[in-house]
Amino acid sequence: MKMVWSMADAQAIETGASKPNSFNIITLVRRYPTLTALIILLIFNFIVTPHFASWRTLSVNLTQVATIVIVGVGMTLVIATGGIDLSVGSLMAISGAAAPLIFLSTFGKSHHALGIVLAFIVPVIVAGLFGAFNGWFITRFKVQPIVGTLVMFIAGRGIGQVVTNGNLQPFKNPDFQVIGLGHVLYVPVQVWIMVILVGLAAWVIRRTLFGRHILVIGGNEKAARLAGIPVDWVKLGVYAISGLCAGVAGLVTIAINFSSDANLVGMGMELDAIAAVAVGGTPFTGGKATVVGTLIGALIIQLLRYTLLANGVPDAVALVVKAGVIILAVWLQSRSRAR
Amino acid sequence: MSEPLLTMTGMGISFSGVPALTDAHLTIERGEVHALIGQNGAGKSTMIKILTGAYKRDVGTIMFDGKPIDFSSPQEAQRGGISPIYQEINLIHFRTVAENIFLGREPKRMGFLDVGRMNREAAELLRRFAIDIDVRRPLMDFSTAIQQMVAIARALSFDARLVIMDEPTSSLDEREVTVLFDTIRKLKRDGVSVVFISHRLDELYAVCDRVTVMRDGRTVSTAAMTDITKLQLIAAMLGRDLKAVSERSTGFAGVTGTKGGAELLEAEGLKIGHRVRGASLSVSAGQIVGLAGLLGSGRTEIARAIFGADPFDAGTIKFAGQTIKPRAPAETIALGLGFCTEDRKIEGIVPEMSVRENLTLALLPKLARMGVIDEGKQREIVDRFIKRLGIKTSGPEQKIRELSGGNQQKVLLARWLCMNPKLLILDEPTRGIDVGAKAEIQSLIKELADQGLGVLMISSELEEIIEGANRVFVLREGQTVADLTHEEVSEQRIMGAMAHGLDSVNEDGVVHG
Numbered sequence: 001m002k003m004v005w006s007m008a009d010a011q012a013i014e015t016g017a018s019k020p021n022s023f024n025i026i027t028l029v030r031r032y033p034t035l036t037a038l039i040i041l042l043i044f045n046f047i048v049t050p051h052f053a054s055w056r057t058l059s060v061n062l063t064q065v066a067t068i069v070i071v072g073v074g075m076t077l078v079i080a081t082g083g084i085d086l087s088v089g090s091l092m093a094i095s096g097a098a099a100p101l102i103f104l105s106t107f108g109k110s111h112h113a114l115g116i117v118l119a120f121i122v123p124v125i126v127a128g129l130f131g132a133f134n135g136w137f138i139t140r141f142k143v144q145p146i147v148g149t150l151v152m153f154i155a156g157r158g159i160g161q162v163v164t165n166g167n168l169q170p171f172k173n174p175d176f177q178v179i180g181l182g183h184v185l186y187v188p189v190q191v192w193i194m195v196i197l198v199g200l201a202a203w204v205i206r207r208t209l210f211g212r213h214i215l216v217i218g219g220n221e222k223a224a225r226l227a228g229i230p231v232d233w234v235k236l237g238v239y240a241i242s243g244l245c246a247g248v249a250g251l252v253t254i255a256i257n258f259s260s261d262a263n264l265v266g267m268g269m270e271l272d273a274i275a276a277v278a279v280g281g282t283p284f285t286g287g288k289a290t291v292v293g294t295l296i297g298a299l300i301i302q303l304l305r306y307t308l309l310a311n312g313v314p315d316a317v318a319l320v321v322k323a324g325v326i327i328l329a330v331w332l333q334s335r336s337r338a339r
Numbered sequence: 340m341s342e343p344l345l346t347m348t349g350m351g352i353s354f355s356g357v358p359a360l361t362d363a364h365l366t367i368e369r370g371e372v373h374a375l376i377g378q379n380g381a382g383k384s385t386m387i388k389i390l391t392g393a394y395k396r397d398v399g400t401i402m403f404d405g406k407p408i409d410f411s412s413p414q415e416a417q418r419g420g421i422s423p424i425y426q427e428i429n430l431i432h433f434r435t436v437a438e439n440i441f442l443g444r445e446p447k448r449m450g451f452l453d454v455g456r457m458n459r460e461a462a463e464l465l466r467r468f469a470i471d472i473d474v475r476r477p478l479m480d481f482s483t484a485i486q487q488m489v490a491i492a493r494a495l496s497f498d499a500r501l502v503i504m505d506e507p508t509s510s511l512d513e514r515e516v517t518v519l520f521d522t523i524r525k526l527k528r529d530g531v532s533v534v535f536i537s538h539r540l541d542e543l544y545a546v547c548d549r550v551t552v553m554r555d556g557r558t559v560s561t562a563a564m565t566d567i568t569k570l571q572l573i574a575a576m577l578g579r580d581l582k583a584v585s586e587r588s589t590g591f592a593g594v595t596g597t598k599g600g601a602e603l604l605e606a607e608g609l610k611i612g613h614r615v616r617g618a619s620l621s622v623s624a625g626q627i628v629g630l631a632g633l634l635g636s637g638r639t640e641i642a643r644a645i646f647g648a649d650p651f652d653a654g655t656i657k658f659a660g661q662t663i664k665p666r667a668p669a670e671t672i673a674l675g676l677g678f679c680t681e682d683r684k685i686e687g688i689v690p691e692m693s694v695r696e697n698l699t700l701a702l703l704p705k706l707a708r709m710g711v712i713d714e715g716k717q718r719e720i721v722d723r724f725i726k727r728l729g730i731k732t733s734g735p736e737q738k739i740r741e742l743s744g745g746n747q748q749k750v751l752l753a754r755w756l757c758m759n760p761k762l763l764i765l766d767e768p769t770r771g772i773d774v775g776a777k778a779e780i781q782s783l784i785k786e787l788a789d790q791g792l793g794v795l796m797i798s799s800e801l802e803e804i805i806e807g808a809n810r811v812f813v814l815r816e817g818q819t820v821a822d823l824t825h826e827e828v829s830e831q832r833i834m835g836a837m838a839h840g841l842d843s844v845n846e847d848g849v850v851h852g
Contacts, residue, residue, distance in 0.1 A: 207714075209707040216700060219689035226648060226678060226686055227701040227754070228669035287691050 033332040034281050034296045037325075041303050049310045057306075059188060063256075065302040066190040067092075067249040071273040072280075072294040073201045074131075074242030079277050080205070081238055082218045082286030083138070083145035088246040088273055090156025091130050092266025095123035095250035097160040100169040100260050103176055116175045124247035130156060131243015135236035149239075153270065160262030170259040180255025190252045194295075197245065201291040214238060218286025275301060275322070279329040301325065342405060344369045344532050345501060350389060350399035359385045360396075360556045367501065372523055372533045374543040374564070377553035378576055378634065378799055383536055386553070387503055391416040391423050404500070422494030423503040430478055430490060437461035437474040440493045464492045468522050484515030491522060495531070502526060503534045508542060509635070512613065520546045538635040539816065540569050540838065554578050569838035570831075573633070577801055577834070591781050591807035600624040602660075603762050603793040604645065609654035611640045616817040617654075620795070622762060627784065627794040629808030631801070631833050637817040638797045639681060642764045645795075646678040647671045659761070672701060677755030681766040681797070683744070687751050690740035694732050695721045697739045698753050705758075724753040729779065745776025752780070762793040769803065781807060801830055815840050 029036045045052045071088050078085045099119045102108050108115030130152060138148035174181075182189040205211035213234045216224045225231050246266070254260040280297030282289050304325055308318040345367040352360045360382050367373050377383050388394040390401065392410030401408050403419070410416040413423065430439045437454075438445070440461045446453045461474040470488055478486055487507060494502050504523075508516050523533055523546055535547055543550060544564055551561045552575040560567075560575045605621040615637035622628045632638050644651040647665025656663050658674055665671045668678070680686040689697055698721050699706060706717050721735045728749045732742055739747055748768065755763055768784065769777040785807065788794050798804050804811055811828050813821035813836040821836040 207712060208710045209703055209712060210710060212696070212703055212712065215692070216689055216696070219691050220686075222686040223689055223700070226646075226668055226680060228667070228672040229700075229703075230669060287689070 034279060034293060034300065034329060037329070038296050038300050038303070041300060041307065045303070045307055045310075049307060052310075055186075059191075061299075061302055061306055062191045062194075063188050065298050066188070066194040067252050068269070068272045068276055068298045068302070069194045069295050070190070070197055070245050070249045070252070071242075071269055072276040072298055073197045073291055074238075074245030075270075075273040076277050076280070076282050076289050076291050076294045077201065077205075077214055077238040078145070078242050079274075079282055079284055080214050080218045080286055080289035081235055082221065083235065083238070084149065084274065084284070085131075085134065085239060085242045086146065086149040086270045087130070087134055087152035087156055088242060088249075089266035089269035090153050090160070091127040091243050091246035092250035092253060092269055093157045093160035093262045093264075094130060094163075095127040095247035096254040096260045096265035097164045097169070097262045098123035098126055099176065099251055099254060100171050101163065103173055104169065104171060112175070116173075119176055120179070120251065123251060124244055127247025127250065128240050128244040131246070132236055132240035134243070135239030138239070139232040139235050157262060160265070164260070164262050166262070168259055168261045172258060177255040177258070180252045180257075193248060193252070197248075198291050198295050205289050205291065210234065210237065215287055215289065218288070220287075272298075272301070275326050279326055281329075297329070300329075341369060343367060343402075344404060345390075346400075346402040347386065347390065348400055350386065350401075351397045352385060352389060352394060353397060358556055360389075360399075363399075363553065363556060363558045365551055365558065366561070367532050367534065368549075370527050370530045370532060371548045372527055372535055372546055374547040374550040375534055375536050375553070376538070376540075376543070376550060376572065376576060381553040381576070382556040383553055384505070385556070387423065387505065387534070387536075391421060391503070417494075417497050417499070420498060420500040421503070422497055422499035422501070423505065424487070424490045424494060424507065430486065430493075432479040433477050435475050436465075436472065436478055436481070436489055439478050439489055440464065440474075440496055442493070460496075461492070464496055465489070467495075468492065468525060482515065484511050484518050487511070487519060488522060491526075495526075499531065501532045501534065503536075505536045506538070506635075507535070508537060508539065516542070538633055540572060540633075543572075544569075552576055570834055573834045573838055576633075577799075591785050591803070600791070603658065604795070605657040606641070606645060607655045607657075609641060609644060609656070610652045611637070611644055611649070611817075612652070614817050615640050615644075615651075617819070618814060618817060619654075619819045620812045620822075622793045622795050624761070624793050625788055625791045626809045627788045627796055627807055629804035629811040630795060630797045630814065631804050631811055631837070632814030633837055634799070635816075636814040636837075638814055639766055640817075641814075642678065642766050642795065642797060645671070646676060646764055648678070672758070675759075675761035676764065677701070677758060677760040677762070678764045679748070679751050679755065679766060679768060681770060683747055683751065683771075688739045688747055691738060693736045694725070694730070694739050694742070694750055695735035698724060698735075698750050699757065700754055702754075702757050720757055724757055728753055728756075728783065743773070743776070745772040745780070748772055748776070748780060752783070756787070760792065762795065763787070764795045764797075766797045767799065768796060769798070769800070801833060804828070804833065805830065813837060 051057065075085055075088065102119040102122060103115045105115070108119065134149050134152050137143060137151065138145050179189055184192055205214065213224070213229050216229060217231055217234055221231060249269070250265055253265050276298035277294050278284070278297065279300055280290060280293030280295070282293060301322055304321060305318045308321060309315065343366050345365070347363070347365045350360050350363040351358065363382055363386060365375070365386060375383050375386070385394065389396045391413045392415055393413055403421070408419060410419060431442065437458045441457050446456045446460070458474050465472065465474065465488065468488055470485065472481065472485065478489060491502065507519060511519060526533055535543070537543060547564050549561065549563050550567065550572065552559050552572065554576060555578070600623055602621060602623050607619050609615055609618045614635070618637060618641050620628065620630065630638050630641070640649065643649040645656055647668045647670050658676070663671070663674070689700070695717065699717055702720070703712065706712050718735065724730070725732065725735065730749045730753070731746050739750060742750070765784070769780055772780065781803070784794055784796070796803070796808065805828050808828070809825050811823045811833065812819050813823070813833055815837055820840040821832070823832060
């Protein structure tokens, strides 16, 4: 597995575009508007924001963006098939509710190590199964994805509340909380997870049968069916993956919070993830996907908010600016695509 | 005779430089039912769209009721007295019948909807057609025929004087067709004119007074229905002179009589919806079998059913001696079938993807080891087929949408050829392709058949069928009406079978209907 590309290269390879022949700065800017925006934002911060160039700032920003990117990876695959997944926030709540139930149970307390392992694995699988249900529902009954996943958006959080009786589950369990608070080589664990998932998904899209089938389905579903591609299975797969990603993000979120609250975990996450995908340059019509773009998109949104807050702009205003950036990004991409 | 209700003369329109209509004309008398026919792309719909203001013409004059008109939208045309009734009936199925009739101009009292008056007037209007239904029930409670009546009633509530019906019978059963024809005759009695577009020639004789035939964007003939035979209509639509067979040649040089090895495909008594009502055909290895028939005769439906793209209701399909009932293309592809659709743009190419990706679309699973695609092998295959088929492209990474129609079609052919198929179903393989590429594709098809590939070829071009096919099946309204060998085939025979069925074809080579 080659992992030594620059981001720009990775973006180009994933989307199947040919490498630029000349490294002319203007063509680069035109080709990678999101990457350019990120770089401009970084330069601006190095000059204006006090203490920006510090390990701590980087760490804080990456930690905060990690869950969005993790969910965004699954969302990118779903959107590449021409669908959308509104249920991710609710699936985070389900996985977040399930983990403490396991490691706080009498079994989990008596078999500590096994309890922790199961608390990592079972909730993620459960979220993946709910995601697979989304895919089954959408393909079996030919429901529009936005409607099909809306069902789980509503029901999922309810399920999370029911299994916890609507109670906040506070805990302090350092072994489990490694996923949100731990570091490996000075880098937060969830940032490692994020980077690995982005790399893995980029590779899947680029090199595997499953990845190519995702793009073909998004590009022309009728042609895909006539070419014998198992369209329904592939769709079921992407929604299941989206569920798995949401499951992981749910664990990270409760680990950071020292508690699980099914009413709050993953609240609004579907919109943050969709925004990251949009800013990152994956078109909502399907047929193209850039997971690295989604990472960059999430970083831009995060960094922008940080910039405004660090420079004393209230959060309410930051939200408006965030909306503005999404519009700007989508507009820039529609222009670069029209060419 | 009084002056005509509608006169369209010298109509011309081009789309991005390609002329769709050239000096086309159409005259409709008051109170007549006028048939408008032609092959796909002949210009019928373009004429109608110009008339109703959906397209803006480049040249030509339209006189309606003695005045020149130039509608800029279908709404305006409707207010002016011209009401189209579309193929997919343009109504809201979950609203009531009355609401549908008055959609967009509901009667109001003091700004509020006057439901009582609306229901009363709607019922009154429908009673004109001897339809007595509860207008307060939602439209979807009623049959397609009634829904169509509602659409017609809606048109008349606009005081329409010209009603345009585009394939109105395509989704009706026989009894419903009778009801529709009665309605059309009533309209006529009330002095309303009707433009009737249909591919079912028998219907034209049942209900129309005159007919206009279009071909390649021109009006080629206008006649009273009583003065023109079915055979003449078909000849005019296809552009054939009944006496002199044109000298133009296809890329199928040297195809001779029935040849072929073992029987590959055999379909018996296929029934699919209302469209296909007992079709049979067979293809042997190394044979090119032509499937001829007018539009709507069920050609494409049969091909899709054999390929597993759509289900069929009755009949048997045998492939290499085994009965199959495919539920998805993947199943028939595994057996060695391939299918090039007639609708290259919508069902064939993945426009944003490269030639490489498009070419290997069906082959991908075979190129993958443990789910990872072997790109070296992929490139090698793509390069080989680009060379072998002479696909003109800047390289395998060029997006397929940037290629010409002929080269796109070659890529789609290669998509199946790289699978090493046993049988290829080609639906209109040369439609919309320039002459040079067309001959190339035709000679390629022949070469492949010579190497043992079975080919089932659907074509609207008689030439292609006559010169290319070793054996020809002719369809008429969803039934196989003739089975001819290459030697027996002639334009007259095919057209005769299309028009009249068995009767006009000589005893030899006729299959049971």
